[in-house]
Amino acid sequence: MESFTHIYDAFFIVFTIPVMISMIIGTAVGIAIGALPGLSATMGIAVLIPLTFTMEPLVALGMIAGIYNGAMYGGSIPAILLRIPGTPAGIATVFDGYPMAQQGKAKLALRISLTSSSIGSAVSALALLLLAPPLAKVALQFSPANYFWLSAFGLTSIAVLLSKNPIKGLIAACLGLLIGMVGIDTMTGAERFSFDSLDLLSGINIIVLLTGLYAIPPAIELAFSSMKNIKPIAQQNEKDDDFRWSKLIPVWFKSSIIGVIAGIIPAVGGNIAALLAWNEQRRSDPDKDKYGKGAPEGVAAAECANNADTAATLIPALTLGIPGSAVAAVILGALLVHGLLPGPQLFRENAEITYGFMITMLVTSGLMYILGRFGSRAFIHILKLPASLLAPMIISLSVLGIYALHNSFFEVWLMLCFGVLGLVMERLEIPTAPTVLAVILGPMAEESLRRSILMSDGQYDVLFEGGISWILIGLIAMTSLTPVIKKMLVRFRGSRDGATIK
Amino acid sequence: MKIIKPRVGMFLKTLSLTMLCSASISAMADYPERPIKMIVAYGAGGGTDIAARTLAPYIEKYMGENVSIVIENKPGAGGEIGFTQLANSSPDGYTIGFVNTPNLITIPIQRKARYSLADFTPIGNVVDDPGAFSVSINSPIKSLGDLVSYANKNPGKLTYGTTGIGGDDHLAALAFEKQTNIKMKHIPFKGSADVRTAALGEHIDLANMNMSEAIADGQEGNLLILGQMGESRWSEAPNVPTFMEQGYDVVSGSMRGLAAPAGLPSDIQKRLEKALEQAVSDPEFVAKAKEQNLPLSYMNSNDFGATLQRLHDTYNAIWTAEPWIKG
Amino acid sequence: MNKAKVELLSSTVVTIFSIFGLIEAWGYSATSGFLPRIVLFIMLALSLIWIAQSLRSIFKLKNQEKTTDFEWRKFFLIVSSSSLFVLGISYLGVITSSAIFTPLLALGLGYRNVKNVIIAAVVFCTLIYVVFRVVLRIPLPPEAISVLLMG
Numbered sequence: 001m002e003s004f005t006h007i008y009d010a011f012f013i014v015f016t017i018p019v020m021i022s023m024i025i026g027t028a029v030g031i032a033i034g035a036l037p038g039l040s041a042t043m044g045i046a047v048l049i050p051l052t053f054t055m056e057p058l059v060a061l062g063m064i065a066g067i068y069n070g071a072m073y074g075g076s077i078p079a080i081l082l083r084i085p086g087t088p089a090g091i092a093t094v095f096d097g098y099p100m101a102q103q104g105k106a107k108l109a110l111r112i113s114l115t116s117s118s119i120g121s122a123v124s125a126l127a128l129l130l131l132a133p134p135l136a137k138v139a140l141q142f143s144p145a146n147y148f149w150l151s152a153f154g155l156t157s158i159a160v161l162l163s164k165n166p167i168k169g170l171i172a173a174c175l176g177l178l179i180g181m182v183g184i185d186t187m188t189g190a191e192r193f194s195f196d197s198l199d200l201l202s203g204i205n206i207i208v209l210l211t212g213l214y215a216i217p218p219a220i221e222l223a224f225s226s227m228k229n230i231k232p233i234a235q236q237n238e239k240d241d242d243f244r245w246s247k248l249i250p251v252w253f254k255s256s257i258i259g260v261i262a263g264i265i266p267a268v269g270g271n272i273a274a275l276l277a278w279n280e281q282r283r284s285d286p287d288k289d290k291y292g293k294g295a296p297e298g299v300a301a302a303e304c305a306n307n308a309d310t311a312a313t314l315i316p317a318l319t320l321g322i323p324g325s326a327v328a329a330v331i332l333g334a335l336l337v338h339g340l341l342p343g344p345q346l347f348r349e350n351a352e353i354t355y356g357f358m359i360t361m362l363v364t365s366g367l368m369y370i371l372g373r374f375g376s377r378a379f380i381h382i383l384k385l386p387a388s389l390l391a392p393m394i395i396s397l398s399v400l401g402i403y404a405l406h407n408s409f410f411e412v413w414l415m416l417c418f419g420v421l422g423l424v425m426e427r428l429e430i431p432t433a434p435t436v437l438a439v440i441l442g443p444m445a446e447e448s449l450r451r452s453i454l455m456s457d458g459q460y461d462v463l464f465e466g467g468i469s470w471i472l473i474g475l476i477a478m479t480s481l482t483p484v485i486k487k488m489l490v491r492f493r494g495s496r497d498g499a500t501i502k
Numbered sequence: 503m504k505i506i507k508p509r510v511g512m513f514l515k516t517l518s519l520t521m522l523c524s525a526s527i528s529a530m531a532d533y534p535e536r537p538i539k540m541i542v543a544y545g546a547g548g549g550t551d552i553a554a555r556t557l558a559p560y561i562e563k564y565m566g567e568n569v570s571i572v573i574e575n576k577p578g579a580g581g582e583i584g585f586t587q588l589a590n591s592s593p594d595g596y597t598i599g600f601v602n603t604p605n606l607i608t609i610p611i612q613r614k615a616r617y618s619l620a621d622f623t624p625i626g627n628v629v630d631d632p633g634a635f636s637v638s639i640n641s642p643i644k645s646l647g648d649l650v651s652y653a654n655k656n657p658g659k660l661t662y663g664t665t666g667i668g669g670d671d672h673l674a675a676l677a678f679e680k681q682t683n684i685k686m687k688h689i690p691f692k693g694s695a696d697v698r699t700a701a702l703g704e705h706i707d708l709a710n711m712n713m714s715e716a717i718a719d720g721q722e723g724n725l726l727i728l729g730q731m732g733e734s735r736w737s738e739a740p741n742v743p744t745f746m747e748q749g750y751d752v753v754s755g756s757m758r759g760l761a762a763p764a765g766l767p768s769d770i771q772k773r774l775e776k777a778l779e780q781a782v783s784d785p786e787f788v789a790k791a792k793e794q795n796l797p798l799s800y801m802n803s804n805d806f807g808a809t810l811q812r813l814h815d816t817y818n819a820i821w822t823a824e825p826w827i828k829g
Numbered sequence: 830m831n832k833a834k835v836e837l838l839s840s841t842v843v844t845i846f847s848i849f850g851l852i853e854a855w856g857y858s859a860t861s862g863f864l865p866r867i868v869l870f871i872m873l874a875l876s877l878i879w880i881a882q883s884l885r886s887i888f889k890l891k892n893q894e895k896t897t898d899f900e901w902r903k904f905f906l907i908v909s910s911s912s913l914f915v916l917g918i919s920y921l922g923v924i925t926s927s928a929i930f931t932p933l934l935a936l937g938l939g940y941r942n943v944k945n946v947i948i949a950a951v952v953f954c955t956l957i958y959v960v961f962r963v964v965l966r967i968p969l970p971p972e973a974i975s976v977l978l979m980g
Contacts, residue, residue, distance in 0.1 A: 029964055032960065033960075036960070039960075042547075043546075044965065045547070046545070046546035046547035047546055047965045047966060047967055048965070049546070049547055049552075049555070050555050050573070050966075051966065053555070139699065139703075140699060140702050140703035141703060142703070143703070143705045144700075144705065165882075167875050167878050167879050167882065168879070170871075170875050171843060171872060171875050171876060171879070174868050174869075174871055174872040174875065175872070177864075177868045178850065178865065178868060178869070178872075181864070181865055181868075184579075184580070185861045186666060186667075186690055186691070186692055187667075187690055187860065187861070188667065188827065188828070188858060188860055188861045189612070189666070189667030189668055189690075189826065189827040190827060190828075190857060190858055190861040191613070192854075192857060192861060192862075192865060193850075193853065193854075193865075196614070198578075198579055198582060198583060198586065198616065199578065199579075199583070201578065201579035201580070201582065202577070202578040202579050202580070219907075220903075220904065220907055223903050223907060223938045224900045224903055224904075266695070266696070266699055267696070316699075320698075320699075320702065321695075321698070321718055321719075322695050322698060322699050322702075323695050329547065329548070329695070330546070330547035333547040333548065333549075333551070333552050334547070336552060336793075336794050337552060337555075337556070337794075339790075339793035339794075341718060341793070341794075341795065342718075343718045343719070343722055344722050345718070345721075345722065385949075386940055386942075386945075388935050388938035388939055388940035389935045389940055389945070389946065389949050391907070391934070391935075391938065392930060392931045392932075392934035392935050392938075393931060393949075393953055395907070395911050395914075395934075396914060396927050396930055396931055396953075396957075397957075399911070399914060399915055399918070400918075400923060400927075400957060400961060400969075403918065403969070404961060404965070404967045404969070406545075406575065406576070406577055406578065407574060407575065407576060407968065408576075408578070408583075409915065409918075409919065412915050413915065416908075416911060416912070416915070420908065424839075427899070428835070428836070428839050446864050447692075450860065451689060451691075454687070454689060455661055455687070455689055455705075455706070572968055573968075574968050828858060
């Protein structure tokens with residue numbers, strides 16, 4: 001096998017002192033970037049590219065690999081401790097991670113998230129290393145109609161996030177769909193809901209919305225003395241030895257696969273991967289009610305999937321030159337800076353560095369585990385900070401992070417407005433998760449639906465052609481109908497046994 | 503000839519101008535005495551950004567000792583945010599920026615923008631990336647002639663993907679349709695990567711992308727490039743015939759050049775122009791540009807300005823005849 | 830105000846919002862406006878149901894418990910100081926305004942240990958400096974103080 005000799009050769013250039021050091025720095029920086037609200041891997045790598053101009057290619061790429069993997073994991077730390085997802089991909093981690101912290105199991109939750117993230121990254125890196133060329137073909141199979149069903153499948157997870165009053169949850173989802181429509185309509189070039197504002201023309205950035213809705217309300221609530229209970233008790237349960245890690249193995253297995261597949265499909269990023277995996281984990285577990293209330297499996301599924309997305313996103317990027325996400329696009333830029341032109345020739349002409357880069361993705365997933373073990377001990381001290389000190393820090397970090405995103409004060413003000421909106425929604429018991437989900441998936445659903453209808457001259461049957469579409473339709477039906485059927489079965493059995501079910 | 507401009511911006515500009523004029527006599531002698539800001543109207547890590555960051559050190563080199571250029575990304579609204587900021591900066595030589603066609607020109611045509619072409623002093627053009635038509639290697643279409651006859655037999659059936667409404671790819675396709683009297687179906691995408699994915703997966707019949715975006719797949723044999731829209735063949739793709747050679751009068755591309763706000767003192771402009779010219783012909787930069795598939799095409803300030811004006815007239819005529827954005 | 834009345838008020842706000850949205854979306858072309866109009870119709874219908882729900886609980890005397898205390902004083906303190914902070918960034922620079930904002934808001938929120946506040950502010954500003962300036966080298970607005978000192 002030709003690729004194995006390349007991998008063997010590449011090992012020698014990866015395990016050199018400069019590359020190792022850059023990987024360690026990169027991973028540490030990545031975890032920090034991920035943990036800070038408003039900063040994401042995309043931005044971290046983008047601003048670091050100019051600094052890597054003068055570096056050796058593999059030293060630069062090792063650092064980028066570390067940032068990428070580290071940031072994906074880092075996002076889970078504030079998600080668990082403070083209910084603030086550090087990156088968009090961390091939103092599904094909030095669902096179960098934060099309740100765990102409230103129950104005094106923050107340490108366990110952090111360990112589960114770290115272990116799951118490392119496993120996800122490692123599986124993903126192995127898929128990239130060993131299976132990249134054959135898997136790349138999957139990326140080309142997806143037609144606009146398939147994209148529509150995929151985003152529709154993701155949107156079904158809104159159904160489980162609706163809270164007590166479904167009306168309010170659905171209003172939140174509609175709001176998200178509308179926010180997703182702001183800006184220039186790709187399909188016609190017309191402006192929608194931009195109100196002649198230059199700053200709204202390119203739409204509302206998901207990081208601005210997420211930071212506003214998720215970082216500001218907890219900060220304000222922390223400051224309210226009557227709401228001290230928002231912060232998980234600093235006294236955390238030290239004993240988590242009785243936790244049976246073996247029950248997470250099937251979760252990791254399934255979520256890794258979901259993450260890798262989601263990563264390969266262009267435009268489906270880690271945030272969608274985490275949501276799909278969490279949704280699937282909940283669907284397949286007989287005890288559905290525990291999800292969203294602190295189920296360790298929920299944390300494991302979300303974190304494993306969003307990290308399994310990282311290297312997999314690079315599969316179409318490296319082999320076909322197709323960046324499936326914003327991060328991948330930035331990484332392609334970094335490759336270009338070092339004279340590495342993505343595409344099949346990359347594996348022939350620059351095989352050593354290409355495989356070296358893939359190996360750094362694998363090595364950094366291990367480094368992340370080691371650094372994370374030390375780091376999470378430090379992070380847990382955040383909980384011991386007094387609330388009135390923590391609140392101003394969260395606010396100023398969010399403001400600076402959003403400003404650094406595009407050097408735009410407009411986005412900072414917008415983020416603060418979303419912050420107040422988020423607080424109002426929480427007080428009215430309107431869930432904010434459906435809004436974020438709809439902003440992530442809505443535009444993809446609308447665009448791909450309209451694109452496929454446009455391509456087929458207005459024929460709607462194009463949506464029901466091909467195997468991939470039917471698989472996705474089947475999954476949607478299964479997810480949305482299982483609870484109904486189950487309820488009916490219970491009622492049927494109940495009436496047969498003569499037992500009363502209330 | 504400034505057409506529309508917010509009053510506050512105008513006021514600030516006059517204010518800073520008067521303040522500058524008093525200081526300019528002494529300042530001009532030792533320009534530049536502080537870092538020069540280069541506005542890039544697109545996101546960090548994108549094509550324009552990387553080109554700018556690759557070029558900047560060479561401009562620094564030829565501007566003189568201890569000159570530093572700081573790149574500031576101001577992305578959004580297809581470049582309008584960055585262009586507007588450049589147009590409204592003070593013309594003291596400390597703010598320059600990358601301008602991209604056709605966006606620089608089409609934005610004020612298609613919507614009420616806060617800048618116009620007259621608000622800029624062109625410094626020089628760096629890149630001219632010709633447009634191109636590409637098809638999947640499995641497609642029965644093998645030339646532009648095949649394309650026209652296929653479209654004639656199946657009017658309105660042939661789908662072509664572009665990187666968006668009103669982009670150079672879309673406008674070139676409109677010009678091609680008009681010349682050949684064919685009707686194709688436009689499928690807009692979000693970026694060139696999406697167009698390539700759709701073309702490679704054979705979800706669309708024709709991909710309209712710039713040469714730099716199509717060349718890798720062309721060399722690899724995944725896509726067949728039917729023609730390039732430069733006036734002559736690009737040195738990196740000598741085997742791809744131009745549209746002109748095949749008998750279609752379509753010349754189109756996307757240019758990236760440097761500009762400063764209008765009213766830049768001419769000695770500063772000359773200095774920047776000269777430094778840019780030297781930078782673009784620096785062999786080290788040329789080699790880097792080749793690695794990144796950047797089709798270099800240097801133009802001096804006068805030629806660049808004239809080309810921009812000509813493009814403006816062409817696009818304006820297309821828009822008046824048939825706007826590409828419908829209500 | 831009790832819970833049911835707050836609900837009635839907010840559902841009315843959402844209804845008005847949807848109507849305004851519909852008016853705005855009505856002008857959009859057929860293909861661009863199709864989905865916005867559908868979503869807004871659904872939203873309008875949902876908000877009307879919400880109004881009905883809250884009216885019902887008002888008449889049936891449900892949901893009458895008082896809303897949990899909302900500390901308006903602290904809320905306005907946070908909102909106004911954050912706004913001043915954002916304005917401060919462009920005039921004073923990032924580090925200077927963080928060094929002012931973080932300790933002052935902490936004290937304003939009732940934290941009384943001045944020594945800890947100062948330590949925290951110093952550590953925090955160092956962290957910001959390291960992350961944004963040293964590691965990421967993001968071009969942030971210049972510090973007014975350093976400009977003054979350097980001349």
